[in-house]
Amino acid sequence: MENLLSLKTLTNDEIIYLVNRALELKKGAKPANLDACVANLFFEPSTRTHYSFIRAEQKLGLEVLDFNPSGSSLKKGETLNDTVKLFQSLGADVLVIRHEEDRYYEKLIDNINIPIINAGDGKGDHPTQSLLDIVTIYESFNRLEGLKCVIYGDLSHSRVANTNIDIFNKLGIKVETVSPPGFEYNESTTNDLSEAIIDADIVMGLRIQHERHSEHFTYTQEDYVTKFGLDENRLKLLKPECIIMHPAPVNRGWEMIDAAVDGPKSRIFQQMANGVYVRMAVLERSLVK
């Protein structure tokens, strides 16, 4: 039984195996022959992760139970634990779960005997996002070691930052972090995006996560993008080979302007496409006996 709760518990070899398997599947390799049922339990909103899991499940020929929290017995007070046990009782062989609570899975793993794939937990981890980011970087540079990645924006509320900073460094990608004051990742986070991006190979923006803010967010759009976003002036500073990434959804005009999202350096929609193959690889890992 192979859970995927956090990438931080995987070795570099295990991470690279999943990256290579996603790349093989993208090139048309035959997926494993799986006769299984998957339940998608998205307790928090999602478009990319949810629907790329569904696409991956279709491509693997899996049976899919797709849970809709707004029309469910959660409204009658059913607990996360009981909802999860229900889907195991219905015959699910693996659970894909997104939940707003950090490390929600710790409460569940002793109560069920099928694997959990974490599709994002609060500010904790987003392992499949990190894998698809690595696949996308590898496709652009044919290597990971020695690259410089600037991750900028609302770092303190971001599970993507929390996973990527750790895993990228482990794989030899040098990460620098930049944020508005009060949104830092750690003491080495700076507030000067222009200086950080000049020699970057990858510039990765992060969404302003209003849903996790307890403090009042006071910036105007103009103020935010000019001080902390990829605006026209900062686009001109990037190296010719530099790529732009963002896990999305993007607050267009805040974290970056349209010319960054839709321009030739953007890999944002390639990231989304790669999500399908990464999720196929991860489902195979959890289901192959």
Ligand code: CP
């Ligand atoms: N990147 C990401 O997790 O997007 P969704 O919230 O739409 O799944």
